[in-house]
Amino acid sequence: MTTRRKLVFVDDETFVLQSIVNLMDWTSLGYELVGTASNGQEALAIIEETCPDVVITDICMPLMDGFELSQAIYEFDPTIKIIFISGHDKFDYAQNAIRLNIQEYLLKPITPTDIQAALSRVSQNLDAQRQSALDMQEMTREYMTTIEASRRSLLISLVTEPLSLEDTSYWQNRINLYQLEIPGPHYTVISLCPRQSSSPIHAISPDMRDILFAEELSWVSYRKTVLEVCHKYLPAEAFPFAGKLIIILSHDKPDISASLDLLLQDIQQTFLKNYRRTLYLGISQASSHLMDLKRLYHQALQAYDYCQSAPNTALCYYDDFSVEMESNLDYDATPDQRLLSLIKIASYPEFEDYIVSLINQSHRQSSTPSADYLFFLELTSRVIRISQNLTGIQNSPLIESFMSQMVVASQAPVADLMQTFLAHSKKLLLLIQSERQTLKESLTQQGLRLMQQHYQDPLFTGKRLAQLMHVSPNYLSSLFTRETGQSFKEHLIQIRMNKAKELLLTSSAKVQEVALAVGYTDTHYFSYSTKRYFGLSPRQIREAAQEGSPSL
Numbered sequence: 001m002t003t004r005r006k007l008v009f010v011d012d013e014t015f016v017l018q019s020i021v022n023l024m025d026w027t028s029l030g031y032e033l034v035g036t037a038s039n040g041q042e043a044l045a046i047i048e049e050t051c052p053d054v055v056i057t058d059i060c061m062p063l064m065d066g067f068e069l070s071q072a073i074y075e076f077d078p079t080i081k082i083i084f085i086s087g088h089d090k091f092d093y094a095q096n097a098i099r100l101n102i103q104e105y106l107l108k109p110i111t112p113t114d115i116q117a118a119l120s121r122v123s124q125n126l127d128a129q130r131q132s133a134l135d136m137q138e139m140t141r142e143y144m145t146t147i148e149a150s151r152r153s154l155l156i157s158l159v160t161e162p163l164s165l166e167d168t169s170y171w172q173n174r175i176n177l178y179q180l181e182i183p184g185p186h187y188t189v190i191s192l193c194p195r196q197s198s199s200p201i202h203a204i205s206p207d208m209r210d211i212l213f214a215e216e217l218s219w220v221s222y223r224k225t226v227l228e229v230c231h232k233y234l235p236a237e238a239f240p241f242a243g244k245l246i247i248i249l250s251h252d253k254p255d256i257s258a259s260l261d262l263l264l265q266d267i268q269q270t271f272l273k274n275y276r277r278t279l280y281l282g283i284s285q286a287s288s289h290l291m292d293l294k295r296l297y298h299q300a301l302q303a304y305d306y307c308q309s310a311p312n313t314a315l316c317y318y319d320d321f322s323v324e325m326e327s328n329l330d331y332d333a334t335p336d337q338r339l340l341s342l343i344k345i346a347s348y349p350e351f352e353d354y355i356v357s358l359i360n361q362s363h364r365q366s367s368t369p370s371a372d373y374l375f376f377l378e379l380t381s382r383v384i385r386i387s388q389n390l391t392g393i394q395n396s397p398l399i400e401s402f403m404s405q406m407v408v409a410s411q412a413p414v415a416d417l418m419q420t421f422l423a424h425s426k427k428l429l430l431l432i433q434s435e436r437q438t439l440k441e442s443l444t445q446q447g448l449r450l451m452q453q454h455y456q457d458p459l460f461t462g463k464r465l466a467q468l469m470h471v472s473p474n475y476l477s478s479l480f481t482r483e484t485g486q487s488f489k490e491h492l493i494q495i496r497m498n499k500a501k502e503l504l505l506t507s508s509a510k511v512q513e514v515a516l517a518v519g520y521t522d523t524h525y526f527s528y529s530t531k532r533y534f535g536l537s538p539r540q541i542r543e544a545a546q547e548g549s550p551s552l
Helices: 014-023 040-050 066-076 091-099 112-144 147-160 165-177 206-215 217-230 257-275 290-309 335-345 348-365 369-391 397-411 414-454 462-469 473-484 488-506 511-517 523-534 538-546
Strands: 005-010 031-037 054-058 081-086 104-107 186-194 236-241 244-251 279-287 315-317
Touching: 005 014, 005 040, 005 112, 014 031, 014 112, 031 040, 040 054, 040 066, 054 066, 054 112, 066 081, 081 112, 104 112, 147 165, 147 236, 147 244, 147 290, 165 290, 186 257, 186 290, 217 236, 217 244, 217 257, 244 257, 244 290, 257 279, 257 473, 279 290, 290 315, 315 473, 335 369, 335 414, 348 369, 348 414, 369 397, 369 414, 397 414, 414 462, 414 473, 414 488, 462 473, 462 488, 473 488, 488 511, 488 523, 488 538, 511 523, 511 538, 523 538
Parallel strands: 005 031, 005 054, 054 081, 081 104, 279 315
Antiparallel strands: 186 244, 186 279, 236 244
């Protein structure tokens, strides 16, 4: 059965409205009349509730005219098509209609035939747009065989191939040749993927995923959407690769905390609005070297993996789980580096799979009991060393027990060695999770304490708090929101407002003095803030207290 398009009819002349509504056979035109209204305000409420495809509206109406309604509709959903009806053949009306991208302009008196013809033209327009979207899949295949395929190949090479300092000029020339919007000199990498839907994409091999992404219209659309958002803030390139959308941001300053926070919020909100999808996002550190893109890419992947493994976490900066100084690693997949990644995110199932693969590989190469045992001792030493570096705990009963049990098991078969090793490794990973959570809670409490000490400073910001705590602003922002459910700004406003209320109720200080005492230099803005927070101005707060209002 063909889905009918939804329509709302708006006219303040009740007779005209009812006559047209009763005379039209909406169903035969492919429409369902979901609401009528006699003014713009009433119509807007119906539109926001029903999300129609088409709105037919008079121009001259009380409360909110057709022009104001059209502007409000555009802000609500710019895809809604609008047909104007008017009793005046005025040039400025027509000009405004063109400016507002109105689809049809009908002069009264109108007949059902006029409405039918206008709706037919609008339907043709909507059908053409729909067909264009359906044709996008074929266009995408052609698109991937042209210059974009080379651009994507270059971007993949930048994040997967080891680049030396000597290669920088070669790669920079290729970037310029293909006009990639990553001029530098600083770079940040983001790994992004919508949360898993009914489509079992995550269960498919990486190579197969790439084929699916090239064929699926959604990923072309995701990339376009992401770039539109990114380019409002920073130069950027984006490309689907290995089951994720990879974004390379280019910036001229090392610290882009403020704009990056806004950009990420914008991406999340845009995906939720356009696709009804929430995201996982992993964000790397920043670097001023093109040859660091591979390292940044792996940081973004690790942050993404951590984001998936941490409960109630949709966004994760690499610094979220790597507050300690990062060593200068080469991110080829050597055992120590892979172990470091898995132990950092404390993902035991992946850790176990990787260890089993290492053990099987070692056993195939040398199957003597002594060789197996030496391999396990070396692996134990690696895991303990990495765990000590991550937690700062050099000696503990758990670590001592781990090593002693492996020493005692020198004559045990491979299966028993593996069982002992994995059992103690699991305990170590749980310890790392616990230590990391303790660190986060400690940092959160420290931040709250510093906010209590500095809220009177008008220049006190999240960036200043991060400096006092010796952590990155991005990490602090993410930590506060995740651990407390409120952002830094919301916490600071809460502290200032509660202190202001206390001073207003317990002192005779002037409003200006109270404002200065809680970090506001502008008395008018302070009054606006109290009104917004409490629903009362400073004067009204005092009056309500004198009247014994229970709301205070």
